[in-house]
Amino acid sequence: MYTGKNILVGQSGGPTAVINASLAGVLSAARQAGIGKIYGMRYGLQGLLEGKIIDLEPLTSEKNLLLLQKTPAAYLGSCRVKLPKIEDKAEVYEALFAFLMERDIGAVFYIGGNDSMDAARKLSAYAARVSSPIRFIGVPKTIDNDMACTDHTPGFGSAARYIACVTREVVQDALVYDQKRITIMEIMGRDAGWLTGAAALAWGANHIGPDFIYLPETPLDLDEFCERAVERQRTRRSLVIAVSEGVRATSGHYVCEATAMNPDYQDAFGHRDISGTARALCELLALRCGCKARAVEVNVLQRCAAHYTAATDVREAFAVGEAAVRAAMAGHTGVMPAFERIGSDPYACRIVLRNLGDIANAVRHVPLEWIKPGGAGLTDEFLQYVRPLADMENDEEGLPALP
Amino acid sequence: MYTGKNILVGQSGGPTAVINASLAGVLSAARQAGIGKIYGMRYGLQGLLEGKIIDLEPLTSEKNLLLLQKTPAAYLGSCRVKLPKIEDKAEVYEALFAFLMERDIGAVFYIGGNDSMDAARKLSAYAARVSSPIRFIGVPKTIDNDMACTDHTPGFGSAARYIACVTREVVQDALVYDQKRITIMEIMGRDAGWLTGAAALAWGANHIGPDFIYLPETPLDLDEFCERAVERQRTRRSLVIAVSEGVRATSGHYVCEATAMNPDYQDAFGHRDISGTARALCELLALRCGCKARAVEVNVLQRCAAHYTAATDVREAFAVGEAAVRAAMAGHTGVMPAFERIGSDPYACRIVLRNLGDIANAVRHVPLEWIKPGGAGLTDEFLQYVRPLADMENDEEGLPALP
Numbered sequence: 001m002y003t004g005k006n007i008l009v010g011q012s013g014g015p016t017a018v019i020n021a022s023l024a025g026v027l028s029a030a031r032q033a034g035i036g037k038i039y040g041m042r043y044g045l046q047g048l049l050e051g052k053i054i055d056l057e058p059l060t061s062e063k064n065l066l067l068l069q070k071t072p073a074a075y076l077g078s079c080r081v082k083l084p085k086i087e088d089k090a091e092v093y094e095a096l097f098a099f100l101m102e103r104d105i106g107a108v109f110y111i112g113g114n115d116s117m118d119a120a121r122k123l124s125a126y127a128a129r130v131s132s133p134i135r136f137i138g139v140p141k142t143i144d145n146d147m148a149c150t151d152h153t154p155g156f157g158s159a160a161r162y163i164a165c166v167t168r169e170v171v172q173d174a175l176v177y178d179q180k181r182i183t184i185m186e187i188m189g190r191d192a193g194w195l196t197g198a199a200a201l202a203w204g205a206n207h208i209g210p211d212f213i214y215l216p217e218t219p220l221d222l223d224e225f226c227e228r229a230v231e232r233q234r235t236r237r238s239l240v241i242a243v244s245e246g247v248r249a250t251s252g253h254y255v256c257e258a259t260a261m262n263p264d265y266q267d268a269f270g271h272r273d274i275s276g277t278a279r280a281l282c283e284l285l286a287l288r289c290g291c292k293a294r295a296v297e298v299n300v301l302q303r304c305a306a307h308y309t310a311a312t313d314v315r316e317a318f319a320v321g322e323a324a325v326r327a328a329m330a331g332h333t334g335v336m337p338a339f340e341r342i343g344s345d346p347y348a349c350r351i352v353l354r355n356l357g358d359i360a361n362a363v364r365h366v367p368l369e370w371i372k373p374g375g376a377g378l379t380d381e382f383l384q385y386v387r388p389l390a391d392m393e394n395d396e397e398g399l400p401a402l403p
Numbered sequence: 404m405y406t407g408k409n410i411l412v413g414q415s416g417g418p419t420a421v422i423n424a425s426l427a428g429v430l431s432a433a434r435q436a437g438i439g440k441i442y443g444m445r446y447g448l449q450g451l452l453e454g455k456i457i458d459l460e461p462l463t464s465e466k467n468l469l470l471l472q473k474t475p476a477a478y479l480g481s482c483r484v485k486l487p488k489i490e491d492k493a494e495v496y497e498a499l500f501a502f503l504m505e506r507d508i509g510a511v512f513y514i515g516g517n518d519s520m521d522a523a524r525k526l527s528a529y530a531a532r533v534s535s536p537i538r539f540i541g542v543p544k545t546i547d548n549d550m551a552c553t554d555h556t557p558g559f560g561s562a563a564r565y566i567a568c569v570t571r572e573v574v575q576d577a578l579v580y581d582q583k584r585i586t587i588m589e590i591m592g593r594d595a596g597w598l599t600g601a602a603a604l605a606w607g608a609n610h611i612g613p614d615f616i617y618l619p620e621t622p623l624d625l626d627e628f629c630e631r632a633v634e635r636q637r638t639r640r641s642l643v644i645a646v647s648e649g650v651r652a653t654s655g656h657y658v659c660e661a662t663a664m665n666p667d668y669q670d671a672f673g674h675r676d677i678s679g680t681a682r683a684l685c686e687l688l689a690l691r692c693g694c695k696a697r698a699v700e701v702n703v704l705q706r707c708a709a710h711y712t713a714a715t716d717v718r719e720a721f722a723v724g725e726a727a728v729r730a731a732m733a734g735h736t737g738v739m740p741a742f743e744r745i746g747s748d749p750y751a752c753r754i755v756l757r758n759l760g761d762i763a764n765a766v767r768h769v770p771l772e773w774i775k776p777g778g779a780g781l782t783d784e785f786l787q788y789v790r791p792l793a794d795m796e797n798d799e800e801g802l803p804a805l806p
Contacts, residue, residue, distance in 0.1 A: 067801065
C-alpha cells in the first residue's frame, strides 16, 4: 500500500535527552517496512514552511541509528511555530499540502509535546477536509510529562532520573558547612510539577533529601513559605528547597515576575518567560532567615543530559517512533502512540493509539492527592508511579549521615 | 614508631566529587598500617576548634570505603576558617595542641585547597616552634586546579570531564532552533581558568563546541567581546560562550560586580561573592546582538557530580590519601603529596612530596601561551595536558552536524 510512497519526519518544541531515540525508531521501522524515501524537516514546521527538508538516508545506517540514540537535543532542529486556524489562513495549508504531494509524501510524523500535537491535529483535520490520503501521526515527547491520554511521555523518565541524581548531589553539597544557609533549586515545569516532584526521589537509603518541594499545581503562600523555612532551620541549619519554575503566588502571579529579565515577553503560544523563580525566592528567604541563600537553576542541563538517561526511557522513546510508523502503515491518521500502564511492580506498559484531538492543548497535572500540603513532598503513590520510569526501582545504598 | 598513636583527618574548602576518595585513601592506608584510633574532624578546623571530632572506625569497613569513593561533597563536613598568625594569637595554637596531645594524636591530615594548605603549614610551623612530634600532612583537592608545585589536583579531572560533557550537551541544545540566540555558560574559577578551559574539550569528532572561551587570566575588553559576538553571528546564529565566574573587565573589576546580589560580601579569606558573571554578559549581548540571551550557571553541579567522575581522578584522589599516611609514617611533616607528570601519551604521573611552604597562598594560572587571543579557545598543549586527567584520550565519535 505504501509502495513508492515517501515519508517525512520532524521534531518540535523543547529538546529532550531522548527525542532523537524516537527519530531513530521512526527511521528504523521505515527502513524495515521498505518505505521509499525518508525526508526530515529541518527546524520542524518552521523549516517545512520554508521548504527545508533533507534526505535522511545517511542516518539509517546501523551505526548512525545507535549514535542518534545517544545524541541529546533535537538533531533535526526544532521550532515553536503555531499553525493558524484552517478557516483563518487556508492558503498556508494549501501550500504545505502541495509541497507534500509534489514529493509524494504518504505520511508525516511529528515528534513533540502538547503544542506539536495540536499542529499535527490541525494538519490531519485539513487532510480530512480536502480528502487528502496523507497521514499525520504524532509522536510524544516532553520532559514536562503533562500530556493527556498517556501514562507518561518519553523524555520525562530520563529528566526525572537526572533531577533525582542532581538533587541528591546538591543536598550533599549543601550539608558540607556547619552554617545556616538556603539552597533553592529551580526545576523546569510551567504548569505541571511532574519533574519537580521527581526531586522527592532523592530521598533514599542514606536519608538525605530536599526539605521542601513546591509544584505549580498548588499556589504558594509566600508568608507560610517563609515561616516554614524559619521553623525548619531550628533543627536543620542548611535547607534545600526544590521549586518548579512555574510556581505562582496566591495572588495568581508567577513568583518570578518581580525579577524576570523580560516580564512582557511571550512566545508564539503566549507562554511567558518564567525564569528567575529560585532567585526571587532566595532574595525573600535571605532576608527572613538572615543567612546566605543560593539559587541553583538546573536550566537546560535537565533536558539535554544524554550522559545520564534512563534505559527504560530510551527504549520507550524508540518504541513510540516505531509504533508511529506501524500506525501509518495500518492506515491510521490523526493519532499518537501513547502508553497504558499495566503494572508498576513489575513495571509494564503497552502502547495504544490515542486521538490527537483528545490530546492537543490539554494539560495533565500531578493529582492534588499526590502532593503533600505545605511543600512536604510527594506521596508514595507518586513515587511508585515515577520510580520505574526513572530506572530507580532498586535504589543504591548510600552512607548514613554523620551525627 | 606509631604504635599506640592515633591520627586525625579533616576536609576543608569547597567540596569536589572525589574529595571523599582521598578520605578513603587515608582510612585505608591507616588501617593497613595498624594505626591506633582514626579520628575525623566534623567541619574541618572550625569543628576541631570546637572540639568536634568523631571516631571513624565504622567508615573503615570494605563496603563503606567503597561507598565513600562514590559519595560526592565533603562527607566529614568542611569549613572556611582562616587560622590567625602564630605571633598574633598563640593561645589558639596552644589550645589546639593540648587537645591533640590529650587524644594522643601522632599525625593530622588536612584535605583541601590553597587556603587549607596554608592552615596545615601554620600548624606544622607551630609544631616545629614548640618541638611537638605531631606531624601535619596536606592532601590536595580543588576543582580549580590552581595549586602550585603539582601537575594537577584531585577533583579537577572529574570536574573537567563534567564541564566537557555538559558544554557539548548545551551546544547541542543551543543549535536546535533556527534563531539568533546567545547562551553564556558560567563556570567556576576565581583566579585561574583551568576548569573553564576544559569547555574546549567539547570540540570533538562531531565538530560542535563553544564559540568563545574567556578565562580570568586575560582581562575582558567588553567592547571587543560584543564586536566578536556580533561578527560571529553573521555565520552562526546561535552562539555558545563559556566564561569563568572570575573574569574581570579591563578596568580591573569583576564583570559580575554590577549585578552581584551581595557586592560587598567577603569571606574569611577576603574572597568576594562573584556569581552573576554570565547574567551580566547576557544583558550586555542581548542589547548589542538584538536577540535572546540565556545564562547557564553550572553552579555547584560541577563540583558535586559524583555521577560522572573520571576514573583516573578517583584513583589518584585515593592514592594521595594513601601517600599522605605513608609520608607521616616515614617521619615527614609540613609536606603534601603532589603529582609530577612523566608523560601524557601514554599518561603517567608519580607522587612526590612537596613542602607546604612552597604551596600555601600561591596560585597557579593557565600559562598565557596556552590561551588563544580573543576568546578563541585553548591550544593543543592545553588539551594534551587536560585530556588524560578527564579520561578523554579516546573521544567518542558523534554524528556530524546537519547542513
